[in-house]
Amino acid sequence: MLADLAYPSDGESLPAIMYVHGGRWFMGARAGNTMWEELNVVKWAERGFFALTIDYRLLGSSPAPAPYEDLQCAIRWLHSHADQYGIDPKRVYLIGDSAGGHLVSLAAALGDGPYARMGGWADAGNEIRAVISAAGAYDLNTLDWGDAWEPFTTVADSVERQVSAFGESLAEMSPEESAKWKPLLEELNQDLRPWVDNRRQIGGGEAVRRLASPLHQVGPATKPILVIHSDDDSSVPVQQALDMVQSLEDAGVFYR
Template identity: 30%
Template sequence: MTEGRVLKGVEFARTGGPADRPLLLDLYLPEPAANGAGTRPAIVHFHGGGWRAGTRSSLGPVTDGFGLTPFEALAEAGFVVASADYRLSGEAVYPAQLHDAQAAVRWLRNHAADYGVDPTRIYAWGDSAGGHLASLVGLMSGDSPVAAVAAWYPPTDLNRMGEQALPDAVARATDPGSREEQLIGAVLAEEPQKAAAASPVSYVRPGAPPFLLVHGTADRFVPAAQSETLAAVLEKAGADVELLLLDGADHMWSLPDGGPAAAEKALAATVGFFRRQSGIP
């Protein structure tokens, strides 16, 4: 990417409260159109890390290790990309994370003219915990709607994650002190209503935006059944949904041979999906 086309550490909101601090995002900007006219579609990305770790510059250590530079790839395809941080569960429990994600989308829409963004073509994308947030942003009504969602291995139904876990799961939502329990600040079995309130499947409705769900069949952290569950509910509601299951891929697209094939397929599918949604040839 051309030097100077990435704007790092842009403040999009503040957390408020006694520990008030800025929330930041990085902007990846495509080259200006040859004729200098027209607006661009935009994608707001939310990182993974189990809601308790991770940063806006990363798609997880394994995926980062493949050297695919997804943000730059999408910018080169013609999208403005905003990768946003949000409060982690050690700082605040849900729905703080959703509020921050919505604030990032709202900021980009309010500043669309500053960065040549078409406010009707703003999309959400996330991986793992970030895919969960992107899905919620897409499904919940409010003043920060998005036109389409892509989610990589997202948690979608917290109450069913434990029962859907693979036999060789590394982590289960029902484990004491699990990432999911830290997110909602409660034991899932004791507070199923809180788990449901933090689950994208609870908000599927007619008129939901198009979805792309990409998941590895060997995911030991977030079972692929989570994406299958959301896809089925979306389809039943009449939504446009694409489900891509990558055989043998674990979380962060890890394969037994250590190669990048699954990550490459996921990225290509994501670029293609957003191109189709935005009308970019």
């Protein structure tokens, strides 16, 4: 996962802001789009922020919830490097558009949830202060492209079969060759087992999309959200935003 970042060279106790791009989880990148021109990390650094914009694994190559796992990993990275860069860990803000709006809103409502902490810095904090969601998706089961959010437990099964086959192949090697490859097998089992188990726990279908829908995860602990949406959005109907606002209102969560 790559990121662009910028920050004042003489800053202390800096607020941090992270931009998460859109693209229906299948496309897009951390820079080079229209939103990025307004959210250029250098511009934000000039305003006194530690600013970064991240890439995340796209669903064309990695099944859900890979994009969300990568966002959570980036948040943990911020917390783990707060002292190094002079970041105030109590002032971490997220901003995203479309699919990115979905991801940052889910972070505000769900936090870790049942998802495994993948990618590193597993012991770091992941607290955020507030989020801005522009044209975000909030209910995946009523969104015409929401069914792309599918963990594919068959992928976990395939990974486990391949690791098992690798282990079986060691028995056919010479003792010297087997000893050379055995540490790699042990490392694979250690690294992949949490991922395989987590994918099976999450499951699939409507239930997993409901879990990943910010609308259905809003509660008293949800972080403040600024909801921005156009009434002629052809990708995410404005009704999604109206329903989200009502859910925030019902839960007593601060929003605008």
